[in-house]
Amino acid sequence: MFPKLLTILGLASAALLINGEITSKEAMDIVINFLDSYLYPKNAEVAASVNSTLFAEDVKGTVDVSTNFDGRELATEYLFGLFVNLAKDPTEPSPIGNPIGYEIHAAIAHGNTVFVGVKFDFYYGALNQSFPIEIDALFSINDDLQVQEYDLIFRRWAWATDLIVPRLQYANHDECLTFLNGLPLGQFYRLGENNLGCRYLHTPMLSFRPNVHCPHVGPSGGDMCVPRNYTEVVKAKHFPQGFVTTPLEDRSSHKLGLDRNLEAVNLAD
Ligand SMILES: *[C@@H]1O[C@H](CO)[C@@H](O)[C@H](O)[C@H]1NC(C)=O
Ligand SMILES: *[C@@H]1O[C@H](CO)[C@@H](O)[C@H](O)[C@H]1NC(C)=O
Ligand SMILES: *[C@@H]1O[C@H](CO)[C@@H](O)[C@H](O)[C@H]1NC(C)=O
Numbered sequence: 001m002f003p004k005l006l007t008i009l010g011l012a013s014a015a016l017l018i019n020g021e022i023t024s025k026e027a028m029d030i031v032i033n034f035l036d037s038y039l040y041p042k043n044a045e046v047a048a049s050v051n052s053t054l055f056a057e058d059v060k061g062t063v064d065v066s067t068n069f070d071g072r073e074l075a076t077e078y079l080f081g082l083f084v085n086l087a088k089d090p091t092e093p094s095p096i097g098n099p100i101g102y103e104i105h106a107a108i109a110h111g112n113t114v115f116v117g118v119k120f121d122f123y124y125g126a127l128n129q130s131f132p133i134e135i136d137a138l139f140s141i142n143d144d145l146q147v148q149e150y151d152l153i154f155r156r157w158a159w160a161t162d163l164i165v166p167r168l169q170y171a172n173h174d175e176c177l178t179f180l181n182g183l184p185l186g187q188f189y190r191l192g193e194n195n196l197g198c199r200y201l202h203t204p205m206l207s208f209r210p211n212v213h214c215p216h217v218g219p220s221g222g223d224m225c226v227p228r229n230y231t232e233v234v235k236a237k238h239f240p241q242g243f244v245t246t247p248l249e250d251r252s253s254h255k256l257g258l259d260r261n262l263e264a265v266n267l268a269d
Contacts, residue, residue, distance in 0.1 A: 021111065021112070021143075022111070022112050022141060022143060022145065023111075024109035024110060024111060024114075025109070026141070026145065027109050027111070027112050027113070027114050027139070027141040028107065028109040028114055030114075030139075030141045030145050030146075030147070031109075031114045031116055031137075031139050031141070033054075034054055034139070034147060035102055035104075035116070035118060037052075037054060037080075038079075038080070038099055038102075038120075039099050039100060039101065039102070040083060040086070040087065040098045040099060040100050040123070041087055043080050043082075043083040043087075043098075043099065044080070044083050044084050044086075044087035046076065046080040047076060047077070047080035047081045047082075047083060047084045048084070049076065050073065050076060050077075051072045051073050051076060052072065052075070052076040052080065053072075053146060054146065054147055055072045055075045055076065055146055055147050056072070056142050056144065056146040056147065056148045057071070057072050058070075058071065058072075058148075059071065059072055059075050059146070059147055059148060059149065059150070060148075060149050061075055061079075061147075061149065061150040061151070061152070062150070062151050062152070063078070063079075063152045063154075064151075064152065064153045064154060065154045065157050066078070075147075075150075079152075082094075082096055083096075083098055083099075085211070086098045086125065089125075089211050090123075090125035091125040091126050091211060092125065092126065092210075092211035093126040093168045093169060093211060093214050093215065093218075094124070094125075094126070094168075095161065095164070095165050095168060096122070097122030097123055097124045097130075097131065097133070097164070098122060098123050098124075098125070099120045099121065099122055099123075099133075100121050100122070100123045100130065101120065101121040102118050102119065102120045102121070103118070103119045104116055104117065104118055105117050105118070105119055106136075112140055112141045112142070112148075113138075113139070113140050113141075114138070114139045114140075114141065115136070115137070115138050115139075116136075116137050116139075117134070117135075117136050117137075118134070118135050118136075118137060119132050119133075119134050120132065120133045120134070120135060121133075124164060124168070126168055126211075126215070127164070127167055127168065131160060131163070131164055133154070133157070133160055134154070134155035134156055135152055135153065135154055135155065136152075136153040136155055137150065137151070137152050137153070138150065138151040139151075168218075169214060169215075169218040169219070170218065170219065179219055180196060180199070183195055183196050183199075184196070185197060186198060192224060192225070192226075192228060193225065193226065193227060193228055194221050194225055194226055194227050195225070198216070198221070198224060198225035199216065199217045199221070199225055202216035202217050202224060202225070203217060
């Protein structure tokens with residue numbers, strides 16, 4: 001009886017060793033897979049899965065620049081859902097950007113516990129520019145090879161955002177007021193120029209398509225509220241077809257082709 005029990009205990013502990021402990025290599029592979037999934041366009045796919053099995057059902061996690069995101073659903077939404085709008089419209093002025101590549105500069109795995117120091121490339125479509133973003137990440141991986149715990153620390157995030165966010169739009173309320181107070185009200189017959197009137201015109205549109213209309217009220221003015229040149233505006237050929245029913249060639253004696261005959265009179269402003 002007694003030796004038999006010992007045998008059973010021995011088998012049980014051997015089974016525990018085989019099934020119950022993942023190796024450092026396995027844990028690291030899971031983390032690499034996690035980082036790959038974090039990249040565009042995979043990140044939007046993970047978000048769409050809602051309850052990503054990259055995470056344990058009862059995952060616990062923290063992101064230092066925000067707060068705790070526990071449970072599979074929250075973890076998926078916050079870690080990956082951030083990138084869904086960017087997948088639809090890469091030019092959305094997101095203050096987060098979209099990870100498009102990474103380089104691991106530190107990696108330590110011990111059993112199921114992993115630390116990685118990662119330098120990502122985050123692409124900011126609204127700026128058409130990438131910036132390096134550093135994340136230090138701690139993971140514990142469970143026996144089902146899922147992330148059981150994660151602790152994500154954005155290194156130098158304050159510096160990064162100081163640099164990037166003001167270029168996307170106003171950095172804060174004061175900067176917005178200072179900038180707008182420095183602009184002319186403008187004339188209400190010049191609502192396509194770099195003035196307050198033009199920005200006002202665009203405010204009702206913000207809630208419809210913020211990614212398109214935010215730049216119009218922002219410092220850049222987007223492609224709407226910008227300085228314009230009278231001569232260029234008047235002479236621009238906006239209509240591919242135009243509204244001429246008789247070919248101009250037939251009516252050359254009427255000198256309709258203004259730009260063939262006259263030098264531009266410089267009336268700028
Ligand atoms: C995700 O998981 C939660 C919690 O188990 C559940 O309530 C929810 O219905 C799931 N959503 C989907 C789309 O599977
Ligand atoms: C983005 O920048 C690259 C050069 O870095 C340029 O070739 C490309 O035309 C730009 N795209 C847009 C949409 O401005
Ligand atoms: C406006 O555009 C015309 C034609 O391109 C140019 O000759 C003129 O210098 C411009 N004026 C200003 C103020 O930029």
